[in-house]
Amino acid sequence: MNSKNLQGKSILVVAGDYPYPPNHGMVVDIWNRILILEKIGLKIDLICTVKGNTDSLDKSEIVKHVNHFWIVNRKNRVIDLLSKETIQVKSRVALSRLVINQHYDYLLLEADYVAEILNNKTITYDYAILRSHNNEGVYYKNLGESTPNIFKKFYYFSEAFKFSKTEPALLKKVKNVLFVSMDEKKRYDKQLKGINTLFLPPVIKLETKSRELDNKTVLFIGSLYIDNNREGIQYYIRNVHPYLSQLDGYKFIMAGNTKHHKLQWIDDILRINKNVTFYDTPDDLEPLYAQASVFLNPMLHGAGVKLKTVEAIVNGLPVVCFPTGIEGTGLQQGIGNLTARNAEEMRRYFEKLLTGTSTEKQDIVRKGQKFITKNYDAERLLSNFLSSL
Structure with missing residues (x-):
């Protein structure tokens, strides 16, 4: 450096x-x-x-x-x-x-x-x-x-x-x-x-965390005023959430920045689904990661790198997503994530993780954290770049 x-x-x-x-x-x-x-x-x-x-x-x-x-x-x-x-x-x-x-x-x-x-x-x-x-x-x-x-x-x-x-x-x-x-x-x-x-890559604190992953809670954290996040969550609620709701103990936590706007689509989800909890613009994300066992990145459209995916893996959660959810990250299937091609496959991946052992989930997370630790040292990369100019 x-x-x-x-x-x-x-x-x-x-x-x-x-x-x-x-x-x-x-x-x-x-x-x-x-x-x-x-x-x-x-x-x-x-x-x-x-x-x-x-x-x-x-x-x-x-x-x-x-x-x-x-x-x-x-x-x-x-x-x-x-x-x-x-x-x-x-x-x-x-x-x-x-x-x-x-x-x-x-x-x-x-x-x-x-x-x-x-x-x-x-x-x-x-x-x-x-x-x-x-x-x-x-x-x-x-x-x-x-x-x-x-x-x-x-x-x-x-x-x-x-x-x-x-x-x-x-x-x-x-x-x-x-x-x-x-x-x-x-x-x-x-x-x-x-x-x-x-x-x-995004400046990630490379202090990776290990969690028990012994519950059936799915977590989403992201900007809720952005349409591609709204679209993805609504798709999940329609096509995946009802299936997972049959699992005893399943819950979905949705959190993120609304820019202090009242979003009707969130109210609609909460009114119909009793097993969904919403946190508006939380200051501290650690308690949310601590409650969950799997992270959802439901984006169907997007560009750039998906920081929410990388952050979730660093914070100790395996991620289930569509291909858009790992674009630009360098992550591959099974390394921190399970990437689905359609709703049916997403349902299968969630069921596999939510009903599987903690060891299986932790193994996926460890592989992702190893990749990120090796390739996401932003301090070293940025320091060398500025010094070279």
């Missing part, structure tokens, strides 16, 4: 969302990376963009880890649907006007959404780096396919088309790209020449 020559160097991290508390996929990744950057000795400044009132945001923990901290408001306008830029980028245009007057060794863009920071004339830097959390064009296309709402469908497909045009241009402009997905890194390496790429 080449962290000695990074001591005292400066980095400006620009995040498209508020990174604390880290209670859903991308935010977990951003927050853990901030902690890694601090650990390897960089002086960190942070800009994050938020929508709405900022008074309730917890700033106390963030200021412990960064030197300077700015919050920029996002503004969504209907007229921006006509822009060549995506709504996600246009809503953060205030990034270009923020007055900082500072030079940095590194500028880290957390996703394409914050590309407007490159137009800020008060910031200079030696190296710009993009964290590619998703192939955004593919991601929004999948969201469009997941939602039944015609207005959302139009918005998602519009964003998908715009990202498909702007994303390659941004990659060429920034040149240094940290891909969260090995699959997407390989794809862009073939398509674009002259960019410096690295597969940087």
Whole structure:
């Protein structure tokens, strides 16, 4: 690890969302990376963009880890649907006007959404780096396919088309790209020449946990306001949950970030199913992992790496999913997960795990944890990458 020559160097991290508390996929990744950057000795400044009132945001923990901290408001306008830029980028245009007057060794863009920071004339830097959390064009296309709402469908497909045009241009402009997905890194390496790429998996705390796994509780943790998670959970409730409900002692725990919105589809599930428990935006996920024996990743559509799958394995649970649930992770069948091709196969895998011995489940988990420990040392990878620039 080449962290000695990074001591005292400066980095400006620009995040498209508020990174604390880290209670859903991308935010977990951003927050853990901030902690890694601090650990390897960089002086960190942070800009994050938020929508709405900022008074309730917890700033106390963030200021412990960064030197300077700015919050920029996002503004969504209907007229921006006509822009060549995506709504996600246009809503953060205030990034270009923020007055900082500072030079940095590194500028880290957390996703394409914050590309407007490159137009800020008060910031200079030696190296710009993009964290590619998703192939955004593919991601929004999948969201469009997941939602039944015609207005959302139009918005998602519009964003998908715009990202498909702007994303390659941004990659060429920034040149240094940290891909969260090995699959997407390989794809862009073939398509674009002259960019410096690295597969940087999500910043996972490699403190793996072992659990008894002696109950019949299935757990889902994820962003509940995202349509591809909603679609996957509803599919599970319709096609798998009724079958598993015949098992004595079976329960399903559903937890995640709702952005404090009332979601009718969750209320519908809870009204009909007495063996489903819901936790809205929990601050601490450990008690939830401790209650469960198997983790569900039901996603049918998606892009990038599936952080919820990796986190579940590190936290001691075997995962049952469809192929989308392990995309970009490098995981194979039987290594931390059982990947189903259809609902019938998913039912069989859940029954096998829920009625099987703890030893069988723990063996699957250990194989996954061994793979992740070997290939997901983000501190080493990131330190070497920054040192090499």
